[in-house]
Amino acid sequence: MSASTRRGSPFVAAALLMSLAACGGAPAAPPPAAAAPATAADRTPEFCSTVVGIDTVFSSSPPPDALPPEALPGLFAQQLQALQPLxxxxxxxxxxxxxxxxxxxxxxxxxxxxxGDTSATETPEFAAAQAEVDAGALAACGFDETSVTAVNYEYQGLPDTLPAGESAVTLTNEGEDLHEIVLARLNDDVTLPVEQVLALPTEEALASVQLVGIVVVPPGASDTVFVDASPGRYVVACFIPEGTTLAGPGTGPPHFTLGMMKEITVA
Structure with missing residues (x-):
């Protein structure tokens, strides 16, 4: 459960982070996670499923950076309506x-x-709370965890297959740029290779997939997104422009065009 404006964990995850990117901002680097205060003995099915549900709301929403600014208040209102009971x-x-x-x-x-003011989600205090919740959920819920390392411009440790159902994906950024994992399920009627899907216009590409999980991580940090993945073909990619750091957005091509993309199977 992490959440800092373009990160993909349950609380203010991907969506807010994406909106920051759309406005030209960048997330603050989260501090190292403290030791998890929870254990498997603390597991409650309601909490664990809710963690996944919160991340799913953010991850399955239209990317704010693909929307006009005037559409963002409506997006945030829709997300809040879905998130309040969770x-x-x-x-x-x-x-x-x-x-x-x-x-x-x-x-x-x-x-x-x-x-619509995300400044409070960019503070060290908020980042520390997110890290504590993520660590506690991992410790208490027993999710299968897939750990991936991002470098410029490659995913290391990304397997060919992920488990179906509820699980966790943790991204560690050892590169110099901001990096992300966008996990999207290709619709059953899509037969194009992932390279061709990614080359489609944004609206057409989004119509070809279901967004399942997003996690964005500054250099030298790690973050986790909790997902509920159904079996099928998936694409994993990083859409952040080359040269993007905590200091600001880059002007280079998207990282997936430089090699940060892969088709995987959820089974």
Whole structure:
């Protein structure tokens, strides 16, 4: 469950981070995660499923950077409507050790979606709360975790197959650019190779896939997205422009054109 404006974990994940990118901003680097205060003994099915559900709302939304600015308030309102019951369940069912961090992430994210002002999600305090919730969810929920390392411009450790159902994908960025994983399921009627799907105009490409998970990570950091993936063909790609760092957006080609893309199977 992480969430800093273009990251893909449950609280203010991908969508807000994507909106920051659309506005020319960049996420603050999160501090290292503290030791997880939760264990498998703290697992509650409601909390674990809610963690996945929150990330799914963000990840399955249209990318804010693909929308005109005037459409963003409507997108955030739609997300907030879907997220409010999930936020309430997360607060009610969180393991005791991370309950305060869950409250921080929920309250800050709700305010950001309500106002459209994401500045509070860029603070070290918010990043620390996100990291604590992510670590606690991983410890308590027992999700299968796939760990991937991003370098310029390659994914290392990305397997050919991911498990179906609820799982976690953790991205560690050892490159110099900001990097992301966008995980999208190709629609059953799409037979094109992933390279050709990615070459389509944005609207047509988005119509060819279902967005499942997004996680964006600054250099020297790690972050986790929780997903619920059904069996099928998937594309993993990084769409961030070459040269994008915490200092600002780059002007080069998208990373997937430089090699950061792969077709995988969920089975």
């Amino acid at each position: 936020f309430a369940t997360a607060q009610e069912t969180a393991p005791a050790g991370i309950r305060s961090a869950v409250d921080t992430v929920v309250e800050t994210s709700t305010q950001a979606l309500t106002s």
